[in-house]
Amino acid sequence: xxxTETHHPLWVAYSxxxxxxxxxxxxxxxxxxMAGADAATGTxxxxxxxxxxxxxxxxxxxxxxxxxxx
Numbered sequence: 001x002x003x004t005e006t007h008h009p010l011w012v013a014y015s016x017x018x019x020x021x022x023x024x025x026x027x028x029x030x031x032x033x034m035a036g037a038d039a040a041t042g043t044x045x046x047x048x049x050x051x052x053x054x055x056x057x058x059x060x061x062x063x064x065x066x067x068x069x070x
Contacts, residue, residue, distance in 0.1 A: 011047075013054055013065035020058055020065055023050045032057070 009025045021034040021041075030050035032041040034057055041057055044050040055064060 010070045011067045012070055013051075013067050015058070015062060015065050020062075021054045023047065023054060023067070 011023045012019055013021045013023070019035045021032060021037075024031045024033070025047075026043070029043045029045050030047050031043045032050050032054045033039075034041055034054070042053060044053055051067065055062070058065070
């Protein structure tokens with residue numbers, strides 16, 4: 001018997017104060033989850049849209065976060 005492991009890339013968003021959220025790639029799109037949230041913010045059709053959505057959910061006036069793939 002063999003098992004198949006599916007790898008879904010994960011990007012973590014960092015601000016100067018630490019982790020602010022993450023984006024995970026799946027078959028449905030790019031899912032944004034803010035740090036400390038119980039549920040995802042939403043799933044978006046592209047990485048660019050997901051990054052913009054994550055930034056929009058940060059405190060108003062926040063600088064653009066740094067995204068690192070994990």
